Amino acid sequence: MVEDDPTDRLLAELAETILRIARDLDPHAAGLDVVPLTGTETAVLRWVHRNPGTSPSAAADATGLRRPNLSAAVRSLEEKGLVRRSPDPADQRQQRLEATSLADEGVGRLHAYWSGRVRAALGDDLAEAGAVVDLLDRLESGLRAH
Template identity: 40%
Template sequence: MEHTRMSPLFSLADLILAVSRQLSLYDDGAAAGPTPLETTVLRYVDRNPGTTAGAAAAATLLQPSNFSRALRSLEAKGFIRREHDEHDARSIRLHPTERAAANLDRLDATWSAMLDGILDDGTRDTLIATLERIERQLAERRRPG
């Protein structure tokens, strides 16, 4: 069955997924890097260094077993390190490693080269702001309460 008329919001989500897929196809270092699930955790820890595992799990909206598996794998691959909280010995803080920073630098160079020249600066900045708003509001809608 062919769908000739999709809603604009479906088209938006579909295009976001298609662009993501295109970007992942050209990631030469992906074999040594984190999996897509691990990237979700690493992205949060990178933006919130010193976060707790509980806060990261809640923010990423992953099932506890999936989060724990991703965290263990990221630590084994050298992308995340755990440190005891200096104020609460029972609490563990998560930090990105130098390897995580190098991975981000590699992705920055790869994706910047791929996307260079496609959008003018104004359109790019507007699109970034719009996608940030979409991400933030979708996360807020999924949080309980």
């Protein structure tokens, strides 16, 4: 049985803890004024916001989405006023994706909400926060690779 291995139990508990934290940080449950997004839209918007001028191909690769799914998410984000497409100045046949000011405002509200909740939960003991972020980034990258 997998659960007999202490390391497996620890890793399963890590996954459960991440899920509980995500639930506690859900901006919609808190009534935060942000545009509701699907998980796919959230992943695409996060990538576009962090990588202004990204191409649809790069966004699909980074988010692990197939091109048709990415295209549908980008269309929906455009309709919600959160992403805009523009021709690539170096190659007019290619497109670039940019987050809009509405997206910037929403991301700003989310970041303020999340940092406030996390700071309230941890107090001034933030010494290990950077190491935790690094670990979770490695976990995310590893999960995407498999």
